[in-house]
Amino acid sequence: xxxxxxxxxxxxxxxxxxxxxxxxxxxxxxxxxxxxxxxxxxxxxxxxxxxxxxxxxxxxxxxxxxxxxxxxxxxxxxxxxxxxxxxxxxxxxxxxxxxxxxxxxxxxxxxxxxxxxxxxxxxxxxxxxxxxxxxxxxxxxxxxxxxxxxxxxxxxxxxxxxxxxxxxxxxxxxxxxxxxxxxxxxxxxxxxxxxxxxxxxxxxxxxxxxxxxxxxxxxxxxxxxxxxxxxxxxxxxxxxxxxxxxxxxxxxxxxxxxxxxxxxxxxxxxxxxxxxxxxxxxxxxxxxxxxxxxxxxxxxxxxxxxxxxxxx
Numbered sequence: 548x549x550x551x552x553x554x555x556x557x558x559x560x561x562x563x564x565x566x567x568x569x570x571x572x573x574x575x576x577x578x579x580x581x582x583x584x585x586x587x588x589x590x591x592x593x594x595x596x597x598x599x600x601x602x603x604x605x606x607x608x609x610x611x612x613x614x615x616x617x618x619x620x621x622x623x624x625x626x627x628x629x630x631x632x633x634x635x636x637x638x639x640x641x642x643x644x645x646x647x648x649x650x651x652x653x654x655x656x657x658x659x660x661x662x663x664x665x666x667x668x669x670x671x672x673x674x675x676x677x678x679x680x681x682x683x684x685x686x687x688x689x690x691x692x693x694x695x696x697x698x699x700x701x702x703x704x705x706x707x708x709x710x711x712x713x714x715x716x717x718x719x720x721x722x723x724x725x726x727x728x729x730x731x732x733x734x735x736x737x738x739x740x741x742x743x744x745x746x747x748x749x750x751x752x753x754x755x756x757x758x759x760x761x762x763x764x765x766x767x768x769x770x771x772x773x774x775x776x777x778x779x780x781x782x783x784x785x786x787x788x789x790x791x792x793x794x795x796x797x798x799x800x801x802x803x804x805x806x807x808x809x810x811x812x813x814x815x816x817x818x819x820x821x822x823x824x825x826x827x828x829x830x831x832x833x834x835x836x837x838x839x840x841x842x843x844x845x846x847x848x849x850x851x852x853x854x855x856x857x858x859x
Contacts, residue, residue, distance in 0.1 A: 581846025588839035592832075596656040604650035605635060607806040611645035619824050640824045642814055651806040652829050658718065658807045659788045659836060665722045666787030667780040670729035675776065677730065678737020679764045683745055692738070695731035703728035707790055711799050721800055725787045736779055740772045774851035781844030785837045792833050808833045 595602070605625060614623035619640040624632045625647075639649040681691045698706070703725075710724035744750065745768060753763050794800030795809025796816075803810055808829035815825020 579846040579850050581842050581849065583846075585839045585841070585843030585846060588835060589843065592656055592836055592839070593660065595653055596660055599650075599653040599657070602653060603636070603638075604653055605647050607646065607651040607654045608804055609646060611641075614641050614645040615643055616818070616822055617641040618822075619828075639828045640822065642811070642825055643818060644814075648811065648825060648828055651811050652808065652832055655806045655808045655811060655829065656832065656836075658801065658805060659791060659833070661718065662722055662725070662791045663784040663788040663836075663840070666726045666729065667783040669722060669726040670733050670783050671776060671780050673726075673730045674733020675737055675769065675772075677734040679741055679769065681734060682738040682741025683760070683764055683768065688738075692735075695734050698728065699731045701728075703786075704790060704793060707794060708797070708799050711794060716800060716802050718801065718805075721791055721794060722787075724794075725790045726783075729783050729786065733776070733779060733783070736775060737772055740775065741768055744768050744771050778844055778848045778851060781840055781847060785840035785844070788833070788840070789837050 609625060611623070611625045614625060614635075614637065617623050617637045617640050619638060620636070621640070622634055622636050623641070625635045625645075635647065637647055637649065639647075639652060641647055642651075677691060677695070681688045681695075706728045707721075707724040710727065711720055714720045750763060750767055753767055758767075791800060791807065792809035792812075795807045796813045798810075798813060800809055801807050803814070811829040812826045815822065819826055
């Protein structure tokens with residue numbers, strides 16, 4: 548007869564505790580108002596970026612000399628490349644070249660979100676690999692961390708300006724230039740986590756069983772660093788959006804034919820006293836986006852960090 552084994556009380560207790568821990572963490576994320584507010588604002592911005600062509604916008608690079616420096620809400624005539632004119636409402640006014648600021652701001656949302664997300668992904672990808680190597684491979688730790696310290700000694704904005712100035716301005720160039728100064732910060736974070744995790748009994752057991760080094764690093768250690776890295780990624784995303792706007796405002800970021808909040812404000816600063824709307828509207832979108840990402844990061848930190856979760 549086949550024997551049936553009844554699960555022990557200890558195994559059921561451990562399994563129930565694990566399920567409860569996962570459920571409580573997810574419940575904390577859903578209940579956290581910072582996550583709700585920041586996440587909702589970002590969802591709205593993503594939707595605006597995706598449906599920009601269907602929200603009464605025109606080509607953000609379209610010039611019309613007859614519609615220069617219009618105030619918000621004024622209607623004007625715009626001329627197509629074929630020579631046909633049509634009536635258009637400039638909800639956020641127009642700049643000194645006759646371009647629709649409303650269209651440029653909405654299309655600029657796409658660029659800012661793309662730069663922020665890919666900057667965070669690139670910085671996390673390289674920072675995770677370097678941090679795992681530095682924290683687990685003791686012979687590599689000293690030399691690698693001195694290189695990271697050297698990069699951190701230079702202001703991030705100066706590194707970004709220098710790299711963008713060396714190459715042709717494009718989204719790829721800007722993302723790489725912004726991500727490089729963030730890599731040492733991610734590396735140091737991962738390294739500090741690895742130094743504590745590698746002393747855990749399950750890691751020592753894997754080493755004693757002859758588990759390959761790469762499998763220990765990516766299979767046993769890396770999964771336990773996900774929560775802090777998710778939080779760090781939100782802050783890098785916000786910093787990337789802000790630095791891209793600074794670079795474009797200084798004229799060393801993306802070219803003027805790519806609408807971004809930074810170059811929209813840069814083109815309007817000369818006439819700020821007469822036409823403040825040229826800077827006001829893109830500035831509001833920039834502030835809301837950065838604030839939403841930071842609020843989301845704070846909420847995730849409060850719910851994913853065990854020490855902070857006890858206070859929630």
